[in-house]
Amino acid sequence: MxxxxxxxxxxxxxxxxxxxxxxxxxxxxxxxxxxxxxxxxxxxxxxxxxxxxxxxxxxxxxxxxxxxxxxxxxxxxxxxxxxxxxxxxxxxxxxxxxxxxxxxxxxxxxxxxxxxxxxxxxxxxxxxxxxxxxxxxxxxxxxxxxxxxxxxxxxxxxxxxxxxxxxxxxxxxxxxxxxxxxxxxxxxSLFTFNVPASPLKELQGVSVPRAKVRVAGQKLEYEGPLLITHWGYSGPAVLKLSAWGARFFHEQQYNFTALINWIPDFTEETLREHLQAYRQAHPKKVVSANPLFGLPQRLWKVLAALAEVAAETRWAELPGKSTNKLVEALLRMPMEVKGKTTFKExxxxxxxxxxxxxxxxxxxxxxxxxxxxxxxxxxxxxxxxxxxxxxxxxxxxxxxxxxxxxxx
Structure with a gap:
């Protein structure tokens, strides 16, 4: 042997x-x-x-x-x-x-x-x-x-x-x-994604139990727990995606765009319906201060900021342009991957x-x-x-x- x-x-x-x-x-x-x-x-x-x-x-x-x-x-x-x-x-x-x-x-x-x-x-x-x-x-x-x-x-x-x-x-x-x-x-295989320009770096340690990560322009995707790190993203959703796409990522020299869907149970249509219903039910609530879909408070606040929602904006005041950007941030938030990191030992x-x-x-x-x-x-x-x-x-x-x- x-x-x-x-x-x-x-x-x-x-x-x-x-x-x-x-x-x-x-x-x-x-x-x-x-x-x-x-x-x-x-x-x-x-x-x-x-x-x-x-x-x-x-x-x-x-x-x-x-x-x-x-x-x-x-x-x-x-x-x-x-x-x-x-x-x-x-x-x-x-x-x-x-x-x-x-x-x-x-x-x-x-x-x-x-x-x-x-x-x-x-x-x-x-x-x-x-x-x-x-x-x-x-x-x-x-x-x-x-x-x-x-x-x-x-x-x-x-x-x-x-x-x-x-x-x-x-x-x-x-x-x-x-x-x-x-x-x-x-x-x-089994590596994490380095995202040097990640807007979520300050949220290192924050995780969501279910997110879908897919590669832009490809059929590669995986759904599972996602962890935000100081270098990018990790957790089972990323690690398992890295395994299924190991050869593709190698060919791309670990430079590609991935899209994060933070709420995989929703389609764009059902998400817009949900946001509209919430807006009607809670018009005076401040958007960035009241996280939806069970997302962590800190993550929701940054996603709202990425959607250009002003800090004190209430749901009744939310412009259509910001609503569109919030939908994009929730369903298709881009991350520009520039390299990988080995998963532990x-x-x-x-x-x-x-x-x-x-x-x-x-x-x-x-x-x-x-x-x-x-x-x-x-x-x-x-x-x-x-x-x-x-x-x-x-x-x-x-x-x-x-x-x-x-x-x-």
């Missing part, structure tokens, strides 16, 4: 469980194991998502969802919950569907995986970076693999599972190209090993039998909310099981 992250550990443990006679060795290039698991969810570890319908779960993956649909029927969110529960680590669901260990501590997950690996006999070596994998024919028609380590040492293996994670640089996949695999160029890459190079039932290479893949090295990535870890557990489980059975 090459890579000591979530997929590598899950693949190694599964392989050792299904074939106790196999010698399972996990190689990690750094001195740290499960580093992404430790930092996930602000140190709480967002293990999976409370979504038990494979077709619905697969829709949370901008890349790889279609191919994962069948895999989730074998090992999906429920199986992940059961797996950890059987090992003394119950998970809990939060209101937004994210699932964490009840301890709210990622070390609980790390300890569980380490302990289980030890129990089933997985051998672990850190500081053991694999620089090259070569396939050598063996007498039985199968390949024997030679793994050259950064130390110069060579390790021989009958089967190899590659779980090296995503790589932001295309050169990081050259060794897979050398083995004949197709690669989808890596670009960032949870960098996710769109791209990697093309899924056409892999048998999705077993995660075995179509190009090089005996070589398997799992986790973010594949061109699979999910939106934020525990979906990337679920893909790691699922593909790691599939690969580990298939390897164990092929060695039996």
């Amino acid at each position: 090459v890579g000591g992250g979530a997929a590598g550990f899950f693949g190694a443990i599964t392989c050792a469980q299904f074939n106790p006679e196999a010698t399972v060795l996990l190689l990690e290039k750094s001195g740290k194991l499960l580093s992404k698991v430790r930092v996930s969810g602000g140190g709480r570890c967002n293990v999976t998502h409370h979504c038990f319908v494979p077709t619905v779960l697969s829709q949370q993956y901008p890349r790889g969802g279609k191919q994962l649909k069948e895999a989730f029927k074998l090992f999906g969110a429920q199986e992940t919950i059961d797996w950890f529960a059987q090992r003394g680590v119950p998970l809990k669901a939060e209101a937004d569907g994210r699932m964490f260990p009840v301890t709210d501590n990622s070390e609980t997950i790390v300890h569980c995986l380490m302990q289980e690996a030890q129990r089933v006999g997985v051998q672990i070596r850190t500081g053991a970076g694999v620089e090259r994998i070569a396939a050598e024919p063996s007498g039985n028609g199968q390949s024997l693999f030679s793994l050259k380590l950064s130390s110069g040492e060579c390790v021989m293996a009958n089967k190899v599972l590659v779980c090296t994670g995503g790589n932001p640089k295309t050169q990081g996949y050259d060794w897979l190209r050398e083995l004949g695999h197709a690669i989808q160029e890596p670009v960032p 949870e960098f996710v890459t769109c791209g990697g090993l093309d899924l056409s190079s892999v048998h999705m039932k077993t995660m075995e290479s179509r190009v090089q039998p005996g070589l398997y893949f799992a986790g973010e090295v594949l061109d699979i990535d999910g939106v934020t909310g525990g979906f990337n870890f679920q893909a790691a557990w699922t593909t790691g489980y599939q690969a580990g099981k298939a390897m164990a059975e092929s060695l039996a």
